[in-house]
Amino acid sequence: MNNTNYPEYEQPAVTVDLVIFTVSAEKLKALLVKRAREPYAGSWSIPGGFLKLGESLDDAAVRVMHEKTGVKEVYLEQLYSFGRPERDPRTRVITVTYIALIPWQDLVQPESGKVTDLGWFDVNELPGLAFDHREILVYAVNRLRAKATYSNIVYGLLPVQFRLSDLQKIYEIITDHPLDKRNFRKRMLATGLLKETGKKELTGAHRPAMLYCFKKREYVLME
Amino acid sequence: MNNTNYPEYEQPAVTVDLVIFTVSAEKLKALLVKRAREPYAGSWSIPGGFLKLGESLDDAAVRVMHEKTGVKEVYLEQLYSFGRPERDPRTRVITVTYIALIPWQDLVQPESGKVTDLGWFDVNELPGLAFDHREILVYAVNRLRAKATYSNIVYGLLPVQFRLSDLQKIYEIITDHPLDKRNFRKRMLATGLLKETGKKELTGAHRPAMLYCFKKREYVLME
DNA sequence: CCAAAAGTGTTATTGATACACCCATGC
């Protein structure tokens, strides 16, 4: 024993892994990284990295987010910690996972042009994933679905200004249920979280839509 | 670098800490341990321990629970992972925290007879706590409050058989709101999660109450 | 017969759901 009462035996490694969501082309998608090295070389995995000793868990999540997407200001929420002893074949690794939400419009190069080791995948058509990353991703999708129904979490998937039909579409994609347009609008406006911008959408061969924004871009429980 | 692609620099320590709840004497209480050693020697803290390399996070939680209460079969749920670099003054420690619920009646020696380094504290009258344990405890209470309103989580605080008034009292204590007796009973029976046992409470100078139990003692969402 | 907790229904209010047509624009 040392005099600090801390164990001297080996400690597990700690990583921070992210399930980064966006919505595009009517699909809920997650960002995956193709692994370059063993184990699971060539497999897709969710992005992550080792926790550095000086940084908090949240800081590590922000760092990984920035490394993979170039974006810093996003919705981030700790999801769960996974730590089965066998989840990494080499050594003991505890992973603290996060959900991140990013508006499709904020991505620097949508559909990852020439970068082939990064890809956005429809969460309903996932490739084989390394480690226990499928379990993590499924857990994240369930959490996102649940929170969409009782919070304004989807603001993280929308640009600053949006049409009510954009908002409705996001809800429909995440929960996979169609919504009634009139009831949806009534309910959303009743929350008091939205504000008309006064501006109108210009493009499109149809009546232009009022653009709305969230009064505060922060997580709030609804209803 | 080694050939496993794992960092050779120092890893943080990983602990598993528990917020163990019970309800007694009309109060929601948490189990605290008086620290024997520095840092925070003499302060109260939530029970916990270092993760062993061969055990899962859940296994570690069960182990700590058993060590402190002598009880193994309890409701356990992972709460959150805390990892501010300065949260332990000596070295980097990530803690994965859990909530545990235990029926007062299951405790071997209620009000911890001669054991003075363990104590049950009203969550509204907490002593000074070591590390960031106050933050963790407050977080746990909020989670328990929230879940009480939309799940049957309170089964973990009740013995196998109980009166509907016991159930109501638990809800009132956790949420700190009085409930209407008739509406409460209607709503609870409507969930279909309860079953009459046929037995009746015997003690007491009043009409004996029907005893109920949960059809399944497992976590279910309500409403 | 008194104290103590158990048990039991109805009404009013509120929120949720279902549903169909006209409007403004670009081409």
Added chain:
DNA sequence: GCATGGGTGTATCAATAACACTTTTGG
């Protein structure tokens, strides 16, 4: 003028909330 999505109101139904007295037992 036609195709496209934008925008609006009412009626029904379901869930929730408010509310007070009778019953059974022990002492």
